[in-house]
Amino acid sequence: MNTPDRHRIRFIIHYDGRGFAGWQVQPDQRTVQGELERVLGKLTAGPCAVVGAGRTDRGVHATGQVAAADVPVRWTAQSLRRAMNALLPDDVWVADAALAAPYFHPRYDATARSYVYRVGLASEADSPFRSPWCWPLVRPVDLLAMERASAAILGDHSFRAFAKAGQEERGDRCTVAAARWAPWEGIGLEFHVTANRFLHHMVRYLVGTLVDIGLGQRPSDHMAALLAGEEGLETSPPAPPEGLFLTAVSYPADAGMEPPRPRGPRLVP
Known part of the structure; x- marks a missing residue:
């Protein structure tokens, strides 16, 4: 919570998702949020909640995750960044830090999120320096067919067919x-997708289906039939998590600025 002796810092976080059970803290699991809170707890001598813009899944990477902590x-933003990077494990890195407005919330203030999914087509995708961060398909695809199908995704749609079950309430x-x-x-292709929000596993189901089309x-x-909810039609299996990166989160220019918002100043997930 913002108090006279605390202020809110906004971070851009990079992480290699292979060693994590996702972003969100989970009992007895190694998570990105857990590592950040552990390090900030040491530096601030007490519990320190960290809230992220998106809850990436197990194995998913980020080069543009946005987070905040009070x-x-x-601690200035840059002194805290340096101290955090000195204590964080090698698979998490604070790329940038800046003072945030008191009411800034990484998740609720976000207007869009962008992901990139990498599909390796050339044999080099099987290299140990490439395969951990892509889907090493190493097969030719029909790019024109994939582009035609991708065009159907644009706009406002129900993505129920492309979400993991059990999220009706969202x-x-x-x-x-x-x-x-x-x-x-x-080496291959990248699928770039930006939306106001994403459902659980949505990008991976989209890519799995698009690759099968290719x-x-x-x-x-x-693709259009699935978005229309055509009965009896199912998506392809989701693409592997290793190829997926959260690359950017967008905010309005005045995100978090006063006047205060009804939800109050606390950072809560």
Whole structure:
């Protein structure tokens, strides 16, 4: 909570998701949030809650996760960043830190989130320096068919077919602002997708289905049919988590600025 002796710091976090059971703290599991709270607890000499913009799943990476914590005012953003990086494990890194407005909330103030999914097509994707951070498919795909199917994702749709079961209470509509394929360093392709929100495993189900379309295992018009809720039609299995990166979180220019918001100043998940 913001008090006269504490202020809110906003972080950009990078992490290699392979060694984590996801972002969110879980009993007896190693998580990104848990590591950040452990280190901040040491530096601030007491419990220190960290809230992130998105709860990435087990094995998913990030180069643009946004988080925030309330810390004693003796810590400047940059001195805290340096101290955290000295104590954090090698698979988590604070890329940037800045003073945030008292009412800034990484999750609730976000207007969009962007992900990139890497699919390796060339043999180099099997390299131990590439395969841990991509889906080493190492097979040719029909990019035009995948692009046609990706175009159907744009706009406001129900993504119920592309979400892990058991999330009815969250609602299933998302507005997708970008969904495109781009070259990946001569090794394969990257799927870039931006939306106001994402459902659990949504990007992985989308990529799994798009890749099956690219492999000729289903027609490109299945994407529109799945979004329309066509009965009897199911998505392909989700793509592996290793290829997925949370790359950016967007906020309005005045995010977290006063006047105070009805939800109050506390940082809660």
